[in-house]
Amino acid sequence: MPSSADRITIPELTRATYAMVLAGGRGSRLKELTNERAKPAVHFGAKNRIIDFVLSNVWNSGIRKMGLATQYKAHSLIRHCQRGWNFARAERNEYFDILPASQRVDDAWYKGTADAVLQNLDIIDGYRPKYLLVLAGDHIYKMDYGIMLRQHVESGAQVTVGCIDVPIEQASAFGVMTVDKSNRITAFAEKPAKPAAMEGKPDRALASMGIYVFNYDFICDLLRTDAGQDGSTHDFGTDIIPELVKQGGAYSHWFNESCVRAEGEKEAYWRDVGTLDSFWEANIDLCTLSPALDIYDRSWPIWTYAELNAPAKFVHAEEGRTGRAVGSLVAGGTIVSGGLVEHSMLFANVKVNSFTHMRDCIVFPGADIGRGARLHRAIVEKEVRIPPNLVVGEDAALDAERFRRTDRGITLITKEMIAKL
Numbered sequence: 384m385p386s387s388a389d390r391i392t393i394p395e396l397t398r399a400t401y402a403m404v405l406a407g408g409r410g411s412r413l414k415e416l417t418n419e420r421a422k423p424a425v426h427f428g429a430k431n432r433i434i435d436f437v438l439s440n441v442w443n444s445g446i447r448k449m450g451l452a453t454q455y456k457a458h459s460l461i462r463h464c465q466r467g468w469n470f471a472r473a474e475r476n477e478y479f480d481i482l483p484a485s486q487r488v489d490d491a492w493y494k495g496t497a498d499a500v501l502q503n504l505d506i507i508d509g510y511r512p513k514y515l516l517v518l519a520g521d522h523i524y525k526m527d528y529g530i531m532l533r534q535h536v537e538s539g540a541q542v543t544v545g546c547i548d549v550p551i552e553q554a555s556a557f558g559v560m561t562v563d564k565s566n567r568i569t570a571f572a573e574k575p576a577k578p579a580a581m582e583g584k585p586d587r588a589l590a591s592m593g594i595y596v597f598n599y600d601f602i603c604d605l606l607r608t609d610a611g612q613d614g615s616t617h618d619f620g621t622d623i624i625p626e627l628v629k630q631g632g633a634y635s636h637w638f639n640e641s642c643v644r645a646e647g648e649k650e651a652y653w654r655d656v657g658t659l660d661s662f663w664e665a666n667i668d669l670c671t672l673s674p675a676l677d678i679y680d681r682s683w684p685i686w687t688y689a690e691l692n693a694p695a696k697f698v699h700a701e702e703g704r705t706g707r708a709v710g711s712l713v714a715g716g717t718i719v720s721g722g723l724v725e726h727s728m729l730f731a732n733v734k735v736n737s738f739t740h741m742r743d744c745i746v747f748p749g750a751d752i753g754r755g756a757r758l759h760r761a762i763v764e765k766e767v768r769i770p771p772n773l774v775v776g777e778d779a780a781l782d783a784e785r786f787r788r789t790d791r792g793i794t795l796i797t798k799e800m801i802a803k804l
Contacts, residue, residue, distance in 0.1 A: 467688025
């Protein structure tokens with residue numbers, strides 16, 4: 384390890400890094416929420432999209448060259464990034480490339496995560512980076528990637544993999560690794576049926592966050608070799624990382640060491656909001672008095688497209704007809720007209736009509752909640768018109784007949800479902 388006098392600084396590392404964000408996945412476990420958009424484009428936190436968190440981490444970490452690889456139903460995602468992430472300036476050596484699958488290598492779409500990088504190497508080459516940071520675009524967290532970059536360089540690793548411990552019953556959805564005392568990865572399995580437990584923690588497994596750091600020249604050669612391998616799925620978790628583990632050149636980086644926490648935050652916050660239940664829970668938690676994630680932390684802002692909306696408005700102050708929102712997040716352009724909103728999240732330009740009662744709900748932009756409706760533990764899709772007096776969340780069997788209802792009692796309501804009533 385270099386002495387303190389010779390130690391490379393984090394700004395030097397981030398200036399020499401290109402960040403590739405992989406955002407082409409559908410996210411099928413979110414059901415109808417990804418019928419018209421990729422998972423990274425799904426709305427989150429009353430104002431943002433999921434993709435904003437990883438892009439904000441890149442920007443806040445000081446990395447000024449990044450690309451976004453898209454594929455599945457990418458229009459909504461691309462439009463959001465063009466509107467909200469158009470402040471990179473080439474004259475300041477800042478670049479943000481949107482990279483749809485365009486058959487640059489052959490006539491195939493992206494075959495896997497490694498192939499998505501391979502197909503864009505000619506573009507990345509133009510920036511002459513020393514390091515490549517590969518990121519999944521569909522998780523909620525705050526992280527300083529510069530700290531991980533410094534560990535990668537000082538350890539001499541071929542690849543450094545961001546990791547976090549998760550309950551072992553959930554670990555089959557991740558790449559699972561075993562590490563030694565020096566953080567060298569000694570075993571790695573992608574989405575194993577029987578995940579290996581952590582030493583001394585039989586109920587926890589060490590999971591990959593889908594975050595990788597490579598020396599650029601090294602990974603270029605490796606990706607080109609992998610492209611010619613018969614039987615390869617051209618995926619980092621399935622092919623590239625296991626091979627580097629065999630060679631002894633893979634190291635883990637603990638998220639706890641680079642997680643960005645606001646004052647008072649104790650938890651190293653990271654969420655995979657890949658199911659309706661986890662998506663609902665992560666959003667509704669933001670409505671609590673002391674949420675696990677501080678979205679008001681101005682030292683590490685979550686950048687996004689700022690719509691020009693009028694302020695939120697609450698009207699009527701009559702007995703039984705007072706516009707109120709309690710313990711809730713309410714975005715601009717929303718009007719609560721004589722209804723009661725409790726512990727809920729309303730995105731931009733939502734209309735809540737008189738005598739409605741909403742509790743533990745997430746309402747996407749432009750929805751209209753009809754007069755007298757009662758909604759509990761519901762997710763209402765964009766621009767849905769809830770009929771007057773509709774009741775959701777009080778009769779599980781009826782909800783399951785009409786809408787998408789999870790085993791934990793979260794009800795998803797879309798335009799198509801309303802049209803069939």
